[in-house]
Amino acid sequence: MITNFKLTPATLDDIPRIQEIAYKTWATAYKNVISSEQITYMLEMMYNTQTLSKLIQQPDFLFYLINDGAGIAALELHYENTISKLHKIYILPEHQGKGLGKKTIQSLTNISQNAGDKSIILNVNKKNAATHFYEKCGFIRWRSEVIDIGGDYVMDDYVYRKDFSALR
Template sequence: MIIKAEQKDIPIIQNLAKKSWAFAYADILEQDQIDYMLNMMYSEEALKKHFENPNYHYYLVFENDEFLGFVGFEFHQESETTKLHRIYFLKEAQGKGLGKKALKFVIDEAKNVNDKRVTLTVNKNNSAHKFYESQGFKVYKEAVLNIGNGYVMDDYLMEFVINQ
């Protein structure tokens, strides 16, 4: 089940991020970079700003009364574009079809606000890009993004074009 997160759910999002990142990035990034990025992207202050933005939404994914993942996305981040900023699941959630359901949910939400595409960025070394391709996303650009503190992300920028 997918439910809308509220500001009171920030600790749940932070906990899911920490646990899922340990699984998702262990073989890709050094622990120092993971810690830096978690602190930068999931601090209470950063998450509160997202909740204050009327176009930014978080949803929690749970099954059997257990939170297994979350999505964070922003409508109209660019013209007619919804940006999927975050989609993470715990290791034990892998293979249950929850990622597909969550992606479909985000695409449907983007359709509901008349956005024409959904974009995301994914580390080139993250096998998740193959999952996104299997769900109809295509690489439209590559980018090396300076994220501060001497760290960069070498990413694919991917998009899903919505057929109205």
């Protein structure tokens, strides 16, 4: 288990590390979920330097390095009124199973609550084994959605939700 835990706000200087973590985690997390072509397409679309630069500079989009680069997380406050959206949480394979993901979810929940939001939502591919992790962390399956992301690809996701009223 993790004894020392730290979320560090990412800066523009962290972009190469964010990209490295994304590429390493996606290679294992999605290899049996979506095609290698779609993995490449999505990584190039979501983790290019220009996209990451814009996100890191948005005041309500919080990008973090977890434990100095063991993973990354991105939370958007006030995504829809009083709902935060967890866009990314990726832990490098060698750091998985040690409680980092759970600690990250707890910390992001606190950040969202302190900002005045009342719940967090996230999307997860229907075939992704991480659905069980989110359910263990108190998220409930809220709805399904299919999102056209271009390039003849879609994201076929469940949307999970965690309401903070249940935490009081």
